[in-house]
Amino acid sequence: MDVIALLKRIGSGGRRETLVARLPSLMPRRVSIGRILEPGFPALEGRVWVQAKDEVHRLLLSLFGLRVHVEDRGAADAASLFRRAGIAPQRGVDFLLSRLLPARSRRQIFLGQVRESVEAHRSQRVASLLPASHRRISRRTGLAEAIVATFEVRLRAGLEESRSGIGRLIDAGGELMSMDAWRRVVARQTDADLVVTNVPLLYGHRDGTALHALIRGGLIGGFVSRDVRRRRFGGTSVVTTHPLVSADPIVASLRGERLATPAVSRTLAALMAHELVHLVFAADDNYSHERCLMRPPSGLDFHRFWLGDRPVLPCCRCNRHVRVVEVLERAGYLAPGLRGLRRRADGAGRAGGRALDR
Ligand SMILES: [Zn+2]
Ligand SMILES: [Zn+2]
Numbered sequence: 001m002d003v004i005a006l007l008k009r010i011g012s013g014g015r016r017e018t019l020v021a022r023l024p025s026l027m028p029r030r031v032s033i034g035r036i037l038e039p040g041f042p043a044l045e046g047r048v049w050v051q052a053k054d055e056v057h058r059l060l061l062s063l064f065g066l067r068v069h070v071e072d073r074g075a076a077d078a079a080s081l082f083r084r085a086g087i088a089p090q091r092g093v094d095f096l097l098s099r100l101l102p103a104r105s106r107r108q109i110f111l112g113q114v115r116e117s118v119e120a121h122r123s124q125r126v127a128s129l130l131p132a133s134h135r136r137i138s139r140r141t142g143l144a145e146a147i148v149a150t151f152e153v154r155l156r157a158g159l160e161e162s163r164s165g166i167g168r169l170i171d172a173g174g175e176l177m178s179m180d181a182w183r184r185v186v187a188r189q190t191d192a193d194l195v196v197t198n199v200p201l202l203y204g205h206r207d208g209t210a211l212h213a214l215i216r217g218g219l220i221g222g223f224v225s226r227d228v229r230r231r232r233f234g235g236t237s238v239v240t241t242h243p244l245v246s247a248d249p250i251v252a253s254l255r256g257e258r259l260a261t262p263a264v265s266r267t268l269a270a271l272m273a274h275e276l277v278h279l280v281f282a283a284d285d286n287y288s289h290e291r292c293l294m295r296p297p298s299g300l301d302f303h304r305f306w307l308g309d310r311p312v313l314p315c316c317r318c319n320r321h322v323r324v325v326e327v328l329e330r331a332g333y334l335a336p337g338l339r340g341l342r343r344r345a346d347g348a349g350r351a352g353g354r355a356l357d358r
Contacts, residue, residue: 003323011316020065020314026326028067029280030232033272034192036185038078038176041198042245048265049196055269060276063293063314064322068276073191078176078199085185087175093159096174100204100218101152110205115144117209125287129215129298147214154217155202158250177202183225186236193233193279194272200242200251210285212296216254219243221302222275237275241268243300254300267303270312277318281325289315 001009003024010019033053037043053070060066082088102110118126118140126143127135134146175181179201186195203213203220213220222239229235243251244264252258259267274293277283285296292315297305306312328334 007316007320007323010314010319016314017062020063020319023065023319024323024326026064026066026322027330028069030069030071031193031276032071032073032191033194033196034073034189035075036078036081036195036197036199037075038197038199041200041242042247043198044241044245044264044268045261048261048268051262051265052268052272055266056272056276059269059273059293063273063312064277064319066280066322078197081185081189082176082181085181085188087181087184092174096178096202097156097159099178099180099206100155100202102148102205106205107148110209111144111148114147114209114211114214115140117211118143118147121211121287126211129212129287131215147211151214151217154215154219154250158217158219158248179203179207179220179223182238183223183227186225186238187227189236190228190231192236193231194237194239194276196239196241196268196272198241198245200246200248201238201240211287212285212298215298216300217250219251219254219300221271221296221300224275224278233279235279237272237279239268239271239275243302244268244271251300256299256301256304259303263303263307266307270306271302277322281322283318283321286317289317291315292318294318 001022006019006023010016035049053072057068057070060068123138123140123143126147127137130137130143130146131150134143134150137143137146177200182197182201186192189195201220201223203210203218203223207213207223210220220240221243222237224235224237226235241264243255244259244267246252247258270293274296277294278285283294286292286294287296289295291310291313293306293312294315295305325334
């Protein structure tokens with residue numbers, strides 16, 4: 001069976017893992033992983049971390065036929081890395097809100113950018129990501145307005161009302177939670193292709209217009225920074241374990257039930273695999289591929305979305321994308337890390353345009 005026929009059969013179901021194994025093989029990738037931890041936030045048990053590293057290997061092999069060799073570079077302390085990067089973590093709620101939310105004078109421009117992102121998807125899909133009260137909206141301008149309003153309300157609630165969890169720690173380390181500050185911190189390190197932290201990561205209006213990141217009130221599972229051209233893959237993936245284990249009210253409401261230990265390690269592995277596919281193959285997020293690793297949930301219920309009763313399966317369209325990138329890379333048309341590829345995603349339609357993915 002040729003490649004096209006194999007891909008079509010993956011799309012139509014059947015024994016998808018067996019079909020993926022018959023696709024042209026991908027180059028194995030060596031991936032170094034490091035942890036950047038902050039004692040003020042919940043930590044993972046050691047065995048959860050060990051299991052997650054094993055599981056990410058198994059997941060990428062079964063979903064994409066990709067072999068990764070994971071090298072663990074150990075753990076570093078977040079506060080000292082921030083200090084070395086010249087970022088003072090001692091900023092309060094108001095500072096963080098002013099950084100993350102669009103100012104009144106910029107809100108209209110931001111709405112326009114969000115509307116452009118909405119246009120890339122079917123309106124019905126976008127509406128289905130929103131809280132129930134907004135699901136009947138069908139016009140794109142209305143959807144963009146509902147997304148920005150949900151972002152503003154949830155982010156404020158997360159930071160101001162949630163004094164027991166994230167809010168309590170804000171005054172001690174507001175900047176520690178900004179995705180933009182993390183991008184500056186990981187740009188300085190050269191050890192890890194994938195950084196895992198226990199600090200919550202907050203997406204702001206300058207970070208882009210990822211619809212699911214905005215709808216979650218800025219709380220993200222991870223992102224890719226493509227600033228670091230000298231890195232093996234042209235950048236660094238960052239993943240946070242905070243949404244998986246935090247008891248913070250806003251996190252718990254977006255996640256749902258508390259996760260048992262095995263679910264934490266499997267969900268973490270899925271998050272790491274998701275961000276690695278963004279990093280290595282520049283695959284985009286999507287809201288329409290059925291049971292696909294690259295389809296982010298609109299809440300923080302990664303476990304339910306990716307591993308619940310209907311766990312992720314090999315995806316025809318993402319496997320096709322990954323193979324095309326691999327062929328171009330092998331032929332020398334693309335540098336590893338895909339510098340120069342996907343100009344549209346890098347620039348137009350996504351403010352800032354430097355860090356793309358959540
Ligand atoms: Zn897919
Ligand atoms: Zn993503």
